[in-house]
Amino acid sequence: MSGLRPALLFLGIAFAGAFAMLDAHTGGAAGAGFALSLLALSLLGWRGLTLLANAHFADGRGQRVADLSVPVLFGLWIVFLWQAVTIGFGVPQVLLPPPSMIVARIxxxxxxxxxxxxxxxxxxxxxxxxxxxxxxxxxxxxxxxxxxxxxxxxxxxxxxxxxxxxxxxxxxxxxxxxxxxxxxxxxxxxxxxxxxxxxxxxxxxxxxxxxxxxxxxxxxxxxxxxxxxxxxxxxxxxxxxxxxxxxxxxxxxxxxxxxxxxxxxxxxxxxxxxxxxxxxxxxxxxxxxxxxxxxxxxxxxxxxxxxxxxxxxxxx
Amino acid sequence: MAAAKTTPITRLLAGHAGPVAVLGLAFLGLWYAGAVWLNADLQIDAFARAGTDWGFSDLVAGTWAQERPLLPAPHQVLAEMWKTIAETGITSKRSLVFHGWVTLSSTLLGFAAGTLLGILLAVGIVHVRVLEKSLMPWIIASQTIPILAVAPMVIVVLGAIGLKGLIPKAVISTYLCFFPVAIGMVKGLRAPDLLQLDLMWTYSASARQTFFYLRWPTALPFLFAGLKVAISISLVGAIIAELPTGAQAGLGARLLAGSYYGQTIQIWSALVTAALMAALLVALMGGIERQVARLMGARP
Missing domain, CATH: 1.10.3720.10 (MetI-like)
Structure with missing residues (x-):
């Protein structure tokens, strides 16, 4: 089960940071600090995904869960970036509505x-x-x-x-x-x-x-x-x-x-x-x-x- | 079935050319018959209104020469194509050459961009494990999204940020193109077997040398298989992308304008032109493929 723990650590920090950022920013006018923290969190998440993708498991079930969770987490991260960028930088709704709005509409x-x-x-x-x-x-x-x-x-x-x-x-x-x-x-x-x-x-x-x-x-x-x-x-x-x-x-x-x-x-x-x-x-x-x-x-x-x-x- | 004698006719029918020709002719015959069948009601109405007596031959002649038939006869479509391709100046808005070029240019731009993107993605996927694991499922999933259906939105959104004309259409084509190229390329870059990779290893070849001397040449046939699919869907993408722009220019615009005004002959001539273009583009790809194979030392 080599490499699983650091992977989870990196991913945990990245996603916790993501939730914190979504909580803190509710509208428009984000600055360079916002962009930089997005970048930092993304790098953390990427490192975590890399570790997870290269992790080896003794049992087949664990391997399957890991293989499945890499693309799922990657997709979740894209959705988070989409939400954070559209809300944080106040992207006009006619260009790209944030995911939260789309879900609400559904x-x-x-x-x-x-x-x-x-x-x-x-x-x-x-x-x-x-x-x-x-x-x-x-x-x-x-x-x-x-x-x-x-x-x-x-x-x-x-x-x-x-x-x-x-x-x-x-x-x-x-x-x-x-x-x-x-x-x-x-x-x-x-x-x-x-x-x-x-x-x-x-x-x-x-x-x-x-x-x-x-x-x-x-x-x-x-x-x-x-x-x-x-x-x-x-x-x-x-x-x-x-x-x-x-x-x-x-x-x-x-x-x-x-x-x-x-x-x-x-x-x-x-x-x-x-x-x-x-x-x-x-x-x-x-x-x-x-x-x-x-x-x-x-x-x-x-x-x-x-x-x-x-x-x-x-x-x- | 003791067909001992081989006359020229049996030889012709044994290959592909004979059956294709026969089926093509049958298709043309069906088309003409269909034109009579579908247009008959309109034609009978027209005769009744004009108060003329009509026989069967009048009916057939009439259904093949209507102004706005439900199904135009092939010669009407050809005549319209001849008129709009050869007899109209190519800068005219009525020229199919003009519209075809508009579509072709975004097809080719999107094709080039999509091919580049597909190759880059494939190279990344083959060399970086996390990219393979995280990206590959999404690349496959991306194709279950009916992107053509989303084309209007892409056009409008890109238009809102100031991108108009060629680029948004090319974006649609790019999105459609990258998939077959990326999938084919991943397969192709993985095609060298262990023996060949081991040989490169014994030469102490670097990753770059292995790529350029072994993986890339091995991948080329796969690349061309992908390219042939890509160029035809790139054309489809460009045509569909022209629909929402308000039918300004391009083969898609001709289709839409024709359907607005009931100009069936115009629709069919645009359609046939698009089909010819697709066949030519695929044939061109095949030609380039053979040329490249010959340059790489393949024996025919």
Whole structure:
């Protein structure tokens, strides 16, 4: 457990100092002393983090806690610096609201945030994601049966994933109206190609020997698909699902910039920016970040359960 | 399937070019059919209002030549592109060359800055343990934030402190770019295996020499893989960043203005231009990659 105690000492002093500074300063006009003490505390905290990152633990649990706490403490420190600088130097709220104000706004406008979340995430993102990933998967299966399609679709799919597909948003709004279906359509198009390309690559990933083994068993296409090729393709498919989880959120929010009913995360962001209500914008950003991370986390968790056999997940 | 004979046609269909061409043509056909399908209602209304008799061929011809169709036919988009790219002076506000250049310049600036940032972060992460532990999770988490959605705020905030025009858009592109570069570079700088590192150690090479003679060359293929992703999302970032500035200039502005005024042909021509630009930029990256590989002594 070498190095843990000094690390905790440094970190303890740094964070205690941080709380003291937040307590002492409530508004504006901080001088060089304030900046210097911020710098000193940050150096202390950095030293503590360095010691913690290099600390060695005898038991695995302690090591895991330490590995997790380094980024968490680093993030907390950034939030503290943000709060201290915005409050201490009186940064105008239209530029950068302090975290405390954003948190207050999140709790104050929970109903608006919830309505936006329902409109954008539960409808546009989830439905579009399921349809886009599902159709990409189906087309990949069809392409797998028809080699001609596969050879043609793969280069086109690769090309399409480099294209700025979000740009179709105004067209989709024109076709499907202002409400969530147009956003879901954008999400479908954005998520389709990564799924297609990855599934096609995944289905081709099974080794020759395994395939020939199934051939000697006289397995049908469906049997070899279920028993061998889909399981082998799973890491690729989950890769696409993970890429798509962030793409879907981006697509839905950006599509709302082109016309929307008066609810939705993208709508709220663009209107509140216009009214200089940056705390509301930041509240939406926090909501989007939390929703995006949870979505990604859920997919990653499912991946762990499904592809437990993959080398990258094996315990040492 | 005893295909013993190889005629030119079977050979063409066996490669990639044939299927791609066939699918491309099928796509074009679907596009034309879709244009008839989607625009038919409007066209029938127009015929009824004009009081003319119409047959199927009139309908098809009409749907492919509307002023503001729901889905313009490909040749309409091409004609609009030809008009706005070749026949309009490049300083004109109606020229796609002008708008494309506005977008391209912020794309390239953001790409350069993002690449630099990504490489620096990767070098730091590979060499400083605490940076790896504290920064790496946040770099990954930063990508679950839909930054494109935040673009309007970044633009407005940077505008409020006096940064207007090119820089704020480039900032968005930078943020999007640094991630694939940093991730690829970290992987690449770690790619040399223990044997090679040990060899450098027996030469008593300094950390700097190990970096420039071993780690950097090994990382280049990874860097280029990241760069190809980065340049295309840099373009997306630049386009989205142009939306909130009130549609002044750039391909994104063309998209927004087109959607305000229902100018579908304008939207599609901006979209196709953006797609062509993305394909060209990625191809350019691939070309540079091959050139660099050749200079480093890779055999084809």
């Amino acid at each position: 709790f104050g406008s929970a109903d608006i945030l919830l309505a936006d979340f329902r409109q954008t995430f539960l409808q546009a993102v989830l439905i579009g994601y399921l349809l886009g990933c599902g159709s990409g998967f189906l087309v990949a299966l069809i392409a797998d049966r028809v080699p001609f399609l596969q050879r043609g679709l793969l280069p086109l799919g690769n090309l399409a994933s480099a294209l700025p597909i979000v740009g179709v948003a105004p067209i989709m709004v024109m076709w499907f109206g202002f409400d969530w279906p147009s956003k879901a359509a954008v999400v479908v198009i954005m998520t389709f190609f990564p799924m297609l390309v990855n599934t096609v690559a995944g289905l081709a990933a099974a080794g020759h020997q395994e395939r020939e083994l199934l051939g000697t068993y006289a397995a049908t296409w469906g049997q070899s698909l279920l028993a061998l090729r889909l399981p082998v393709a799973m890491p690729f498919i989950f890769n696409a699902l993970k890429i798509n989880s962030t793409l879907a959120l981006i697509g839905a929010i950006v599509a709302e910039f082109f016309g929307t009913p008066i609810v939705g995360m993208g709508f709220r962001i663009s209107t509140e920016v216009g009214r200089m209500n940056l705390d509301m914008v930041w509240a939406e950003i926090v909501l989007a970040a939390v929703a995006g991370s949870l979505f990604y986390g859920a997919v990653a968790l499912a991946e762990r359960r499904v592809t437990f056999w993959h080398p990258s997940l094996r315990q040492r």
